[in-house]
Amino acid sequence: MTSRRALSLFVVLVVVACVAAIAPSRAHAVERTFSASAQVDYFFVPTEKGANARAIGLDGFTTEASFKLAADLTDHLSASAKLCYGCHGFEADMVYAEYRVRDELAFRVGRFSPSFGAFNLRHDVANHGLSDKPLPYDMGRMLRLRSWNMGVLPSPFPDNGLEVNGTHWFGESAQLDYAAYAVSGFRASTPALDLDFVQSRTPAVYYVDNNSRPTFGGRTALTFKLSDDSDFTIGASSMYGTFDASNSLTYAIFGADLSLRIGQTNVRFEYLARRQDFDTSDPTRFKYALASQHGDFFVKHGAYVEVDRLIAPRVTLLGRVDGLFRVGNVEAGSDLSRRTGVGRATLGSLITIDRSFRIKASAEVYDFSDGDAAGRHVEVGLHVATVWTF
Amino acid sequence: MRRASRLAFAFALVASLACSAPTAVRRADGIDASTLPEAQRADYAVFAQRCSKCHSLARPLDSGIDDPGWWASYVARMRAMPGSGISAADEAAILRFLTAHQGPRR
Numbered sequence A: 001m002t003s004r005r006a007l008s009l010f011v012v013l014v015v016v017a018c019v020a021a022i023a024p025s026r027a028h029a030v031e032r033t034f035s036a037s038a039q040v041d042y043f044f045v046p047t048e049k050g051a052n053a054r055a056i057g058l059d060g061f062t063t064e065a066s067f068k069l070a071a072d073l074t075d076h077l078s079a080s081a082k083l084c085y086g087c088h089g090f091e092a093d094m095v096y097a098e099y100r101v102r103d104e105l106a107f108r109v110g111r112f113s114p115s116f117g118a119f120n121l122r123h124d125v126a127n128h129g130l131s132d133k134p135l136p137y138d139m140g141r142m143l144r145l146r147s148w149n150m151g152v153l154p155s156p157f158p159d160n161g162l163e164v165n166g167t168h169w170f171g172e173s174a175q176l177d178y179a180a181y182a183v184s185g186f187r188a189s190t191p192a193l194d195l196d197f198v199q200s201r202t203p204a205v206y207y208v209d210n211n212s213r214p215t216f217g218g219r220t221a222l223t224f225k226l227s228d229d230s231d232f233t234i235g236a237s238s239m240y241g242t243f244d245a246s247n248s249l250t251y252a253i254f255g256a257d258l259s260l261r262i263g264q265t266n267v268r269f270e271y272l273a274r275r276q277d278f279d280t281s282d283p284t285r286f287k288y289a290l291a292s293q294h295g296d297f298f299v300k301h302g303a304y305v306e307v308d309r310l311i312a313p314r315v316t317l318l319g320r321v322d323g324l325f326r327v328g329n330v331e332a333g334s335d336l337s338r339r340t341g342v343g344r345a346t347l348g349s350l351i352t353i354d355r356s357f358r359i360k361a362s363a364e365v366y367d368f369s370d371g372d373a374a375g376r377h378v379e380v381g382l383h384v385a386t387v388w389t390f
Numbered sequence B: 001m002r003r004a005s006r007l008a009f010a011f012a013l014v015a016s017l018a019c020s021a022p023t024a025v026r027r028a029d030g031i032d033a034s035t036l037p038e039a040q041r042a043d044y045a046v047f048a049q050r051c052s053k054c055h056s057l058a059r060p061l062d063s064g065i066d067d068p069g070w071w072a073s074y075v076a077r078m079r080a081m082p083g084s085g086i087s088a089a090d091e092a093a094i095l096r097f098l099t100a101h102q103g104p105r106r
Helices: A003-022 B002-019 B038-051 B068-079 B088-102
Strands: A031-044 A060-072 A077-086 A089-102 A105-112 A159-170 A174-183 A215-227 A230-242 A250-262 A265-277 A297-312 A315-327 A339-354 A357-368 A378-389
Touching: A031 B068, A215 A250, A297 B002, A315 B002, A339 B002, A357 B002, B038 B088, B068 B088
Parallel strands: none
Antiparallel strands: A031 A060, A031 A378, A060 A077, A077 A089, A089 A105, A105 A159, A159 A174, A174 A215, A215 A230, A230 A250, A250 A265, A265 A297, A297 A315, A315 A339, A339 A357, A357 A378
């Protein structure tokens, strides 16, 4: 993180704030909301003996914070800016304008996380009960993250582009949501073996697309109100694009999700899969001989089931089982094999100390199908975090 | 085989959490409904159930906003959020509660 970049992001936020402050009032005064959240997490890996766990994950303290400003400029037009601070410094998580014609038709343009999956709406640390994200959406908290190159779709995934979305209610009991978008898409340097997520958030290669072709995607979801205190949502998402400069390598991501809420209990399930082309011009870069057919891509699957339940006024209990499964060739020297998987079980609690101040604590057990250099398959991680919202 | 057993155990643990007997528990990030006027309690129940689906109740309750017009536009925006589950009837109840509890008369 350079001071110049931090200054740039700060200036963006200030400019948005100033525009919101001086924009002329029309039907009503300009309405602004400011919100923020922060999480300080301590991650301890007791099973990593004789070495710093940093070799396999981001242990120790990490801080994630976000500051969001939204302004309703007119009855239909709003502007939002969200600045985040995380492991890799300051980021513009969103800077966009939204024009809502009606509930069924809205446009947003700028930098935002396009509509994909159910977790996307809860990616802020204040809105999910465990310290880290489910493995399909992991962005650097999982153990052996470098071997795996994180999850299927590391969240959040802000990008530049345009989205058309809407929602429609059928009476009082069913809600249909839909969205379609065109964004810059993920990137990688040539010759590429996988997406390079760092390129999506580094100013070194600029915040512009590396090719002329947008990534397209969409999402649709249907929510049913089962009773006054229960509802059920089923959704599907997809995304397709090219990620190399010559538009010859493609990626396609598919997602399906289910969630059920009964009273103060939430049950969530999501499945994601990414089919990823890779460059095969140099066979020596691979661990295995290239297959003559279908040897130029891999598929990474990910899924999680998560349950959270309020068991006392101040205590929510959470359980989660998640995993990744990757099929396909890997880079020479990789710890991974052609078919490799990781499963994880997490048990945690969310304790409300004050209305705006909570403590997260969790323990997680990883089970890797491929052993490390010492032949070990199982790792244990412990998280303790504090979260503020205001 | 051991790996499959461990995974099955973890699934069983999570499933038991989901399937245990439901209890009515007041959220500590909300308000003790018994302290509210009788007329607000039903609306508060809708507010607490719907708004806690995506975020802590501290967000709206600690916002300091007391402008009914602001709440009207904000709740309308929340209703349009994907999967909000906030129907038109819910929106009216949530708005009644917020304007009564967070309004200028508070």
